[in-house]
């Protein structure tokens with residue numbers, strides 16, 4: 001394939017991607033269509049990505065490098081509406097390995113459909129200055145630079161090697177936004193105040209620096225997630241004096257958690273599980289951890305808890321919620337031959353009591369969707385509130 005044919009093929013695939021996203025209602029405006037059809041995604045994954053597959057022990061990721069692939073098929077894959085994982089475990093790249101790997105994805109080019117949806121949700125006006133947290137490959141940074149002008153965009157990436165790769169790609173694509181390597185949770189005091197902030201990594205709580213660095217009347221668009229992997233996309237309207245408030249938006253949106261907000265290593269938790277414990281029938285079982293709404297509620301109720309499953313000698317799978325900070329645990333054991341569970345709870349907190357009580361409140365309110373919850377932030381406290389007259393609320397961790 002000649003360079004010209006390659007570029008024409010890529011341009012056609014960008015138009016087709018834009019058509020698909022328009023047809024599904026994700027792409028809603030001409031300026032973002034212009035950005036999507038102009039920015040070459042292949043430049044941002046020039047070092048390859050990891051292709052997801054199934055192995056005998058579960059998911060595996062195989063390196064995919066452009067030089068080793070059919071150029072046309074490569075472009076087709078780059079313009080699929082898929083996330084392309086570019087780094088594992090904070091330092092492993094596709095060029096580093098010959099065969100499949102498993103581990104924790106730590107950087108990616110987010111699927112274009114989600115990037116565009118968030119940019120439409122952010123809806124920055126002409127002339128707005130935007131701060132992005134989580135440059136990643138730089139693809140979303142380039143889309144914003146195209147739409148707003150490079151001098152209106154600043155992006156912060158935590159990982160030095162990822163930041164360097166993004167700078168190379170963004171420059172190669174012809175954009176010159178301000179790029180910072182550092183902790184985006186601290187924002188950018190030098191460039192503040194910004195009109196809007198968008199995060200493509202998730203946070204457990206809204207960083208106070210963001211509340212100070214976005215102008216009153218501006219917007220913060222971010223996913224709020226946590227250690228049980230509950231997640232939701234929230235758009236906050238920033239008020240005066242470090243306050244902000246806004247609803248969760250529709251859809252099951254999740255991102256890699258900001259690295260400083262990542263869960264602590266559980267270490268050897270066997271002694272913790274051997275503490276004296278109470279046991280009772282559980283009203284909710286392990287499905288809580290697989291249900292988008294319920295795991296979000298569980299996380300509000302037990303923000304310090306992490307979930308994992310264990311199994312001894314071919315016995316039943318046990319589902320645990322473990323809070324190493326407080327030294328508390330809840331273990332769900334399936335009942336013999338039944339659909340139910342028993343729960344053992346030990347340590348100072350009764351994690352499963354708290355989780356079930358929160359699910360009760362939600363069910364009593366008619367099991368509303370996530371859009372019925374509001375995040376409210378002040379410098380003193382951040383809460384998630386269920387928008388019903390009795391309005392129960394939960395405090396986000398600090």
Ligand SMILES: C[S@@+](CC[C@H](N)C(=O)[O-])C[C@H]1O[C@@H](n2cnc3c(N)ncnc32)[C@H](O)[C@@H]1O
Pocket residue numbers: 106107108109110115133134135136137138139140141156157158159162182183184185200201255256257258259260
């Ligand atoms: C899903 S990727 C970003 C995708 C990117 N916007 C794109 O279009 O390619 C999330 C990125 O957030 C970065 N990140 C995690 N914690 C961060 C933090 N505290 N500050 C800035 N970046 C962070 C990760 O290193 C990762 O590169």
